[in-house]
Amino acid sequence: MTSYEFRYVGASTLPSRLSDFDLAQYFQLTQADVAALKNEFRADRRAGAAVLLLFLRAAGRPLDQLATIPRVLLRYVGQALSVTTPTIASLRAIYKRSQTFYAHQLWTKEYLELKDVDQATSDQLAAYLQAQANEVVSVDELVTSAQQWLFERQLLIPSDRQIRDLARKCYESVEKNIYATIVSAISATALSHCRNIVYQTRQGDTITALEWLKAPPKRHSPGTFSETLDKIAFLKQLSVHEWPLDEIPLEKQRGYAQQIHARRPAKSKELKDSTVIIELVFFLRVTLFELSDSAVYQSGRRASDLVRHAYNKTQAKQARSSVTYRERLLSIKSLVQDTSVPAEDRLAQIGELLADIGDKPTSSHAAHVRETLTEDATRVRNLLHSLENLNLQGRANEDSLANLAKLQEFYVGKVTELPMDQAFATDKSWSDLVNDPDRKRAFQALEASTMMGLRKGLRRGSVWVAHSLSYRERDQMLIPPKIWELERDRHLSILGLPKDPDQFLEPLLRNIEAGLAAVAEAKEKGVVSIDADGTIHLPKLEALPDDVVPKRTLDLMFKEIGDVQLPDLMLEVDAHTNFSETLLGRRAKDEHELVALYAALIAHGTEIDAKSVAAMTPQLDPAHVSTAMRALEAPSRLRRANEQVVEFQMKQAIVGLWGGGKTASSDMMSIDVSKHLWNARVDPRRRSHAVGIYTHVLDQYGIIYDQPIVLNERQAGPAIAGTVHYNNSEERVRVSLLAVDTHGYTNPGMAIAKLSGFDLCPQLRNLAERKLFLPRKLVAPDALDLVVVREVSLTAIRKGWDELLRVVASIRSGRVSANVALQRFGSAAQGDPIHQAADYLGRLLRTLFLCDYFSNIEFRREIHTILNRGESVHLLQRAVYYGKVPPERGRRPDEMIAISGSHTLLTNLVLAWNTHKMQETVDRWRKTGRVIDDGWLRRMGPGHFAHVNFRGTFRFGVARYADMLLQRPTTSKPAKFA
Incomplete structure (x- = not known):
C-alpha cells in the first residue's frame, strides 16, 4: 500500500468535519457490505454496525466509544442503508447496551477477517521492528511502522501504549547493540579522549572543537580548502578513519549525527553516557566522510580554477x-x-x-594552455601538498599516484629539477613537456600533469579515498564480485534483463532497422530533410485544431475558486494528507509546535529567513523556527511528505485526463545564492551565482523527486537517480519514459536508464548531434548515408555486458547512487570496458529514439508536451522561491537537501490544492447542469499561482483542523497482545 492509503491506520477517532473526499476514499460501503448488514441486523441496528465496519476497515482498530461520529459519515450510512440516522452521535449514544455493542464489534471483526495478535505474531512483529529500528531515527517512526505492518496482515491493532512499549523496547535493544559494537571496536581510552578533546575550547579560539566541526564550509577559496583539510587532519588524529563500523547502516549513523547538529553542545552533555557516545562517534564518522567528499570536490574545483586561469592567460x-x-x-x-x-x-x-621564432611546429591551443599551466608552479604545488592528507589510494597501474609518490620524495629532498636518468609515465599530451631539456620546467610539467591525472582518476574511480562516501573504491560501492557471482540471477530477474547480451541486442537491432526504414520513408515524403552537411531538419510542430487552451473557462474556474492565503492552503492540504505527521514522525503535540513546523517549511522553502518568518507569524519566536528547521533536516522525511501530497493529488479524477503517470520530465531550476557559497557556480543564462534544484515532474504535474545539484555539470545522473527511486515502489505506476533536455543525457546515461527499466528521451539542442550511430554490418537505407555514423562496437558491448549489469543492479539495490555511478563511468572513464559498453549501447539506444522522434510526429509532440508541463511547474517554483538564498544558508549538505525538499513540498502543496479545488468546481458545475468537456479539462493545468498570496502576515487557523492535525487522548481499549 502507498503511504497515503495508511492515512487513518492506527487512529481511534475521526475528525468532526470529515471531508467528502475522505469519505469517498476511505469510508465506502460495497454492495456486499450492504447485503451483509441487511441480512445480519434489523433496520434500527444497521447504522451503528456500518460505522463500526467502516472505521475498523480504515483504521485497523475499533472506534473510540466516546468520539463524535462525523455528520457526513452518518448521513452517508443512512443513505446507503436506507435507514434514519441521527445528525450528531457517538457509539455510546447509539449503543445503549454494552453487550449489543461488543456483539456488533465482534461481528465486524469476523466479517473483515481480522485476527487478534497472538504470541507468534507478536514475536514476528518484534523481529520486524528490530530490523526497522536499524533504519529509523525515532521511536515514533517505529510505532507507525508497527501499525502499518499489523494493518497489512489484517491483524487487530492493539493500544498505543502496547505498541509504543514494544517499539521502545526494540529501539533500545538496537541502541544497546550499537553501543556494544562501538565499545568493542573502539577502546575506552580512545572514546574518553574523543569526548574530552571535542568538548574542549580550541587553542587560540573561543569555540569548542565540536562547534568548529559543525561549522559548514565558507566561500570557495584556498582558505576554505585549508580549513576543510585541517578538520580532516583533526579527525584522523582521533583515528576516526580506522573505526570499523561499516556494519551499521549509514542512514542510521546519519540519524544519530543529526541529533548532534540539532542540539547545543551543553545539552548533549545532559544525556546518558551511552547515548552521548553513540551520537558523538557517528557524528565524527559522518563528518569525516562528508569533509572528505567536500575536500575532493574542492580540490577538483581548485584544479579547474588553475586551468581556467591558464586558459585566460593563454588567450591574453x-x-x-x-x-x-x-x-x-x-x-x-x-x-x-x-x-x-x-x-x-x-x-x-x-x-x-x-x-x-623557432623551428618548432605550431601547437594547439590546448597545448599552449598546458604550457601556461606549468608556469603556475607555486599554486599547483600547494594543491598537491594538500592532497597528501587525504591518503589517496588507487590501482596498481595508476600513473598519477606513482608520480605523486615520486614528487613527495622530491619535496622531502628539496629537489626542484627532474633527474635525467628517471622516466615518468604521463599522458601523451604531457610527454613533450615532461621530457623538456630544461629539467626545472620538466619538474613543473610533471606536477601539473599529476594534478590533472589525480583529478581525472578521482572522477573515474581509479583513485579513491577510503574515508569517503562518493569517492570510495569501486568494489566498495558496487555489489562485491563474489556476491555478484552468487546473486546475479536474482538481480537479473528483478531487472528483467538477460545474462546473454545478444538476447538484448538482437531485438534492439531489429527495432533500429525498422526505425531507419521509417526515417527514410519520412524523408521521401518530405517530413524530414537532410542537407549537404548531413544535418537533419524537422519542421516546427503546429498546434492541432482542438489543441487550444480554453482560457476563458480556466479564468472562470479560478475566479470561482477564489484567492487563498498560503497558511490556509497549507492547513487544508495537511488536513487531507497529514504531511505534518510525516515531517514530525508523529502528530503535533499542540498548535504552537504545528505552526513552528509550517514556519520552518516556509523558511527553508522560500527566500525568507527564520527571523523574518517569525516576524510575519504572530506569537512565534525565531528560536522556535530555527529548531523546527533543524527537525526538517531529518533523513527522508521531506521526501515521504512530498510523496503523500502527490498521492493525494493523484486521487483526484481530473488527474486521469492529464496523463497516466507513465511519463515524466526532469529539469533543473537554478536558485540564486551568495557568490561566497562554497559550491556556488555562475548560471550561464542568468549570469549570477546559483545552485540547482533538479526535479522530476509527472505528466500529471506532481513533483515526484527533487535533489540539489551543482550547476554546469551533466544531469544524466540526477535524472536516472530520481526515476529509479520513484520506480522502486511496487504500489505505484512506474515511469517508463523520461523526457530531458540536452544536459539531462549522456550515452552511458541512455544505456543505464534503459537497463533500469525506462527510456531516456532527450530533446537535443544542437542539430549536429542528430546522428544515427550504427554497427558496421547493419544495413541502412542509402538515403540516410549522410547522417549515419558506423562506429558502434557490438564486441565492446558484449565484453562489458556483465560488469554493466553489475553497475545497474548496484544502482537498483541502493548500494550506489546513479549520480556517483555516472561520474565514475562517464567521460573520465574512457577506455574502461564498462564505459565502452555503456557508451556504445547508449549510442544504439539514442539512434532508436531519434528514429522515432524523426518519423513519428505524435511521439515528438508527446515529448514536447511533457517538457512544457515541466516548464509550467518551474514557473510556479520560481514564484515560490523568487529571491536569493541567505548568505549563511545552504552550506551543509543536509541543509541544502532540506531547502530543496521544502521548496518542492510547498510547490506540491499548491499543485495539490489547485487540483482538489478544480475537481470540486467541476463536480459542482456538472451537478448544476453546466457543460464542461473533458477535452477542455485535459488542457487545463494546476500550475496557477496568481490567486495564492505567498507573503504577508501568516495567520494559521489551526483550531479549524485541530482534531485532524493535533494529538488527541484516546479512551478506547482495543484488544491486547496475547
Whole structure:
C-alpha cells in the first residue's frame, strides 16, 4: 500500500468535519457490505454496525466509544442503508447496551477477517521492528511502522501504549547493540579522549572543537580548502578513519549525527553516557566522510580554477602575440616594398625580425594552455601538498599516484629539477613537456600533469579515498564480485534483463532497422530533410485544431475558486494528507509546535529567513523556527511528505485526463545564492551565482523527486537517480519514459536508464548531434548515408555486458547512487570496458529514439508536451522561491537537501490544492447542469499561482483542523497482545 492509503491506520477517532473526499476514499460501503448488514441486523441496528465496519476497515482498530461520529459519515450510512440516522452521535449514544455493542464489534471483526495478535505474531512483529529500528531515527517512526505492518496482515491493532512499549523496547535493544559494537571496536581510552578533546575550547579560539566541526564550509577559496583539510587532519588524529563500523547502516549513523547538529553542545552533555557516545562517534564518522567528499570536490574545483586561469592567460598572450605578429608582417611588407635597400640587406633585416621564432611546429591551443599551466608552479604545488592528507589510494597501474609518490620524495629532498636518468609515465599530451631539456620546467610539467591525472582518476574511480562516501573504491560501492557471482540471477530477474547480451541486442537491432526504414520513408515524403552537411531538419510542430487552451473557462474556474492565503492552503492540504505527521514522525503535540513546523517549511522553502518568518507569524519566536528547521533536516522525511501530497493529488479524477503517470520530465531550476557559497557556480543564462534544484515532474504535474545539484555539470545522473527511486515502489505506476533536455543525457546515461527499466528521451539542442550511430554490418537505407555514423562496437558491448549489469543492479539495490555511478563511468572513464559498453549501447539506444522522434510526429509532440508541463511547474517554483538564498544558508549538505525538499513540498502543496479545488468546481458545475468537456479539462493545468498570496502576515487557523492535525487522548481499549 502507498503511504497515503495508511492515512487513518492506527487512529481511534475521526475528525468532526470529515471531508467528502475522505469519505469517498476511505469510508465506502460495497454492495456486499450492504447485503451483509441487511441480512445480519434489523433496520434500527444497521447504522451503528456500518460505522463500526467502516472505521475498523480504515483504521485497523475499533472506534473510540466516546468520539463524535462525523455528520457526513452518518448521513452517508443512512443513505446507503436506507435507514434514519441521527445528525450528531457517538457509539455510546447509539449503543445503549454494552453487550449489543461488543456483539456488533465482534461481528465486524469476523466479517473483515481480522485476527487478534497472538504470541507468534507478536514475536514476528518484534523481529520486524528490530530490523526497522536499524533504519529509523525515532521511536515514533517505529510505532507507525508497527501499525502499518499489523494493518497489512489484517491483524487487530492493539493500544498505543502496547505498541509504543514494544517499539521502545526494540529501539533500545538496537541502541544497546550499537553501543556494544562501538565499545568493542573502539577502546575506552580512545572514546574518553574523543569526548574530552571535542568538548574542549580550541587553542587560540573561543569555540569548542565540536562547534568548529559543525561549522559548514565558507566561500570557495584556498582558505576554505585549508580549513576543510585541517578538520580532516583533526579527525584522523582521533583515528576516526580506522573505526570499523561499516556494519551499521549509514542512514542510521546519519540519524544519530543529526541529533548532534540539532542540539547545543551543553545539552548533549545532559544525556546518558551511552547515548552521548553513540551520537558523538557517528557524528565524527559522518563528518569525516562528508569533509572528505567536500575536500575532493574542492580540490577538483581548485584544479579547474588553475586551468581556467591558464586558459585566460593563454588567450591574453595569444592576443598580444597576434598584435606583435601583425606588426612584424607590416614591417616585412615595408621591407619588401622598399626597393631603395639592396635585396641582401632586406633579407638580413627580415631574418633579424624572425630571429626569435623557432623551428618548432605550431601547437594547439590546448597545448599552449598546458604550457601556461606549468608556469603556475607555486599554486599547483600547494594543491598537491594538500592532497597528501587525504591518503589517496588507487590501482596498481595508476600513473598519477606513482608520480605523486615520486614528487613527495622530491619535496622531502628539496629537489626542484627532474633527474635525467628517471622516466615518468604521463599522458601523451604531457610527454613533450615532461621530457623538456630544461629539467626545472620538466619538474613543473610533471606536477601539473599529476594534478590533472589525480583529478581525472578521482572522477573515474581509479583513485579513491577510503574515508569517503562518493569517492570510495569501486568494489566498495558496487555489489562485491563474489556476491555478484552468487546473486546475479536474482538481480537479473528483478531487472528483467538477460545474462546473454545478444538476447538484448538482437531485438534492439531489429527495432533500429525498422526505425531507419521509417526515417527514410519520412524523408521521401518530405517530413524530414537532410542537407549537404548531413544535418537533419524537422519542421516546427503546429498546434492541432482542438489543441487550444480554453482560457476563458480556466479564468472562470479560478475566479470561482477564489484567492487563498498560503497558511490556509497549507492547513487544508495537511488536513487531507497529514504531511505534518510525516515531517514530525508523529502528530503535533499542540498548535504552537504545528505552526513552528509550517514556519520552518516556509523558511527553508522560500527566500525568507527564520527571523523574518517569525516576524510575519504572530506569537512565534525565531528560536522556535530555527529548531523546527533543524527537525526538517531529518533523513527522508521531506521526501515521504512530498510523496503523500502527490498521492493525494493523484486521487483526484481530473488527474486521469492529464496523463497516466507513465511519463515524466526532469529539469533543473537554478536558485540564486551568495557568490561566497562554497559550491556556488555562475548560471550561464542568468549570469549570477546559483545552485540547482533538479526535479522530476509527472505528466500529471506532481513533483515526484527533487535533489540539489551543482550547476554546469551533466544531469544524466540526477535524472536516472530520481526515476529509479520513484520506480522502486511496487504500489505505484512506474515511469517508463523520461523526457530531458540536452544536459539531462549522456550515452552511458541512455544505456543505464534503459537497463533500469525506462527510456531516456532527450530533446537535443544542437542539430549536429542528430546522428544515427550504427554497427558496421547493419544495413541502412542509402538515403540516410549522410547522417549515419558506423562506429558502434557490438564486441565492446558484449565484453562489458556483465560488469554493466553489475553497475545497474548496484544502482537498483541502493548500494550506489546513479549520480556517483555516472561520474565514475562517464567521460573520465574512457577506455574502461564498462564505459565502452555503456557508451556504445547508449549510442544504439539514442539512434532508436531519434528514429522515432524523426518519423513519428505524435511521439515528438508527446515529448514536447511533457517538457512544457515541466516548464509550467518551474514557473510556479520560481514564484515560490523568487529571491536569493541567505548568505549563511545552504552550506551543509543536509541543509541544502532540506531547502530543496521544502521548496518542492510547498510547490506540491499548491499543485495539490489547485487540483482538489478544480475537481470540486467541476463536480459542482456538472451537478448544476453546466457543460464542461473533458477535452477542455485535459488542457487545463494546476500550475496557477496568481490567486495564492505567498507573503504577508501568516495567520494559521489551526483550531479549524485541530482534531485532524493535533494529538488527541484516546479512551478506547482495543484488544491486547496475547
